[in-house]
Amino acid sequence: MKIEMKNISKSFGTNKVLAGVNFTIRSGEVHALMGENGAGKSTLMNILTGLYGDDGGEIYIDGHKTKFKGPLDAEQHGISFIHQEMNNFLEMSVVDNMFLNKEIKNKFGIMDENKMREKAKFYLDKLGTSIDVNKAIGTLSVGRQQMIEIAKSLMTNAKIIIMDEPTAALTENEIEQLFGVVRELKKQGVGFIYISHRMEEIFKIADKVTVMRDGISINEYATKDVTMKQLVRDMVGREIDDFYPNRQPHFGNVSLEVQHLTENNVFKDVNFQVHEGEILAFSGLMGAGRTEIMRSIFGIDPHNEGKILIDGKEVHIHSPQEAIKHQIGFLTENRKDEGLILNDSLRDNIVLPSINGFVKHGIIDDNAVNDFTNMLLKRLSVKAQSAEVSAKSLSGGNQQKVVLAKWVGSGSRVLILDEPTRGVDVGAKREIYDLMNELTDRNVAIIMISSDLPEVLGMSDKIAVVYEGRITGIIDTKTATQESVMTLATGGSNDGRAN
Structure with a gap:
């Protein structure tokens, strides 16, 4: 799958959020989307998945001009969005969360719980994670809940998965496990749009990076060809020579x-x-x-x-x-x-x-x-x-x-x-x-x-x-x-x- 977003613009009232953004992603690559808070990254992804309409620009999927009716329509076409704030029902089991509004029923119209458990376990095992699908999802770590979100995406046969700040609440071990899963799925042809403020992660996991500033796409780079200093300059429009300011404290009582x-x-x-x-x-x-x-x-x-x-x-x-x-x-x-x-x-x-x-x-x-x-x-x-x-x-x-x-x-x-x-x-x-x-x-x-x-x-x-x-x-x-x-x-x- 190849997604091309061309000259996308969007305003909320008098607030112009996007003013001409170009972005391209292909299956089998990890493409990072970077920018300061308020640069328009999430708005761009919400337009891609049909949650918001755009004010201008065009979206092409494999060369065909496309506009999704909403996130479910996008998901049915192979694009899944894992949001930073996961909307799980914490008291419900893993399997019930995974099949919410997608229940498998037998020929009598009754939910086939065994088949749902088998399918949930199959996709979780595919990610190399052993999670008891009968457990309440609220008892699991954020990292494990993140794996469940990826498994839900794979259940929809996602070709492109959007991940918004996926490591914000993960431990170092969970981050490494997540990156291992991303690399393995990339080999299988799944593409990832990776939104993160953690600069070091971009250089670990991304093949390409697009930088946005003030609602405009500034530059696209192959990650191997760009430095952290250049990305920072593109993001903020100025140099930040000393990342941490000099401290000269004077302690009192x-x-x-x-x-x-x-x-x-x-x-x-x-x-x-x-x-x-x-x-x-x-x-x-x-x-x-x-x-x-x-x-x-x-x-x-x-x-x-x-x-x-x-x-x-x-x-x-x-x-x-x-x-x-x-x-x-x-x-x-x-x-x-x-x-x-x-x-x-x-x-x-x-x-x-x-x-x-x-x-x-x-x-x-x-x-x-x-x-x-x-x-x-x-x-x-x-x-x-x-x-x-x-x-x-x-x-x-x-x-x-x-x-x-x-x-x-x-x-x-x-x-x-x-x-x-x-x-x-x-x-x-x-x-x-x-x-x-x-x-x-x-x-x-x-x-x-x-x-x-x-x-x-x-x-x-x-x-x-x-x-x-x-x-x-x-x-x-x-x-x-x-x-x-x-x-x-x-x-x-x-x-x-x-x-």
């Missing part, structure tokens, strides 16, 4: 201290301090307990034992509202469900934790709120028509900036950032890093959870490494290496002993 924090079977005896002006990174493998520790500090989840101290005084935090009163902010890993009210405006989302500061004589000062939100949107370079558009209308990276704006605007003195740059493009990452530096210059204490080791080493002052719910070491970033962090993250110690 201890802002937050945690003593012997324990939650049975989740984390145990957690001790650490973070100072004014410091970035303390929390590193470790997925499932180690990093996020759970922070959720407990912020009052989302409980803890059985231990103390939390702010400015040396013990505080008792049983809810996020109490955490906010103590000037703690938390940018959660799950921005869609926990960080934003998607149907509300950017203005309402940003001002939510600090609204009381705009009340005069029992009335909200709308002018002050508007000035405040517009200032933050401008400072964080959020791409949006206005502060009145809904949060759900923004790209993932711009949504992330809105969540960050909310906590910056709340005046947090301790700011917890859980995977702050996940799903964020290279230009926006640098903007977030610069903002983190600005905040620490203003004596904000930052705790950053990140699965990106280069980010941990590039942006933190100290690194707390978590393994199976315990901190196995806190090391100075100046002397840390990827190897020393990974040793602690896998239960070893840097003096050669196991913890």
